[in-house]
Amino acid sequence: MTSPLRPAKGAAHCSACEAVCCRLMVVLQPEDQVPEHLTAYSPEGLHVMARGEDGWCVALNSVRMNCGIYETRPSVCRRFVMNGPYCKAIRADYSDPVAAGIQHDTAA
Numbered sequence: 001m002t003s004p005l006r007p008a009k010g011a012a013h014c015s016a017c018e019a020v021c022c023r024l025m026v027v028l029q030p031e032d033q034v035p036e037h038l039t040a041y042s043p044e045g046l047h048v049m050a051r052g053e054d055g056w057c058v059a060l061n062s063v064r065m066n067c068g069i070y071e072t073r074p075s076v077c078r079r080f081v082m083n084g085p086y087c088k089a090i091r092a093d094y095s096d097p098v099a100a101g102i103q104h105d106t107a108a
């Protein structure tokens with residue numbers, strides 16, 4: 001019997017993910033209540049969650065790899081479906097270092 005709290009075998013789950021979705025651009029909506037110092041403006045003028053040099057959202061708790069403002073996270077983040085098609089697609093891209101834009105040091 002499968003517990004409703006446990007993901008199906010092979011399914012993505014936030015508890016075993018590097019918060020890959022928190023590397024995406026998060027466009028803020030008028031109803032979002034995010035502290036201004038955690039936000040930025042994109043080159044196109046969109047009000048977004050700021051990202052650090054590492055590419056992750058600045059609100060991410062990098063020790064626990066979970067959202068540091070979970071209770072007040074933006075509406076876009078609330079709608080993101082764990083193990084949904086978009087989740088699977090960005091995890092697949094992230095696991096491909098070329099697609100994810102991750103540089104590997106090839107010097108030995």
Ligand code: SF4
Nearest residue numbers: 022057059060067077
């Ligand atoms: S606000 Fe939270 S859930 Fe949304 S991208 Fe940032 S860390 Fe992730």
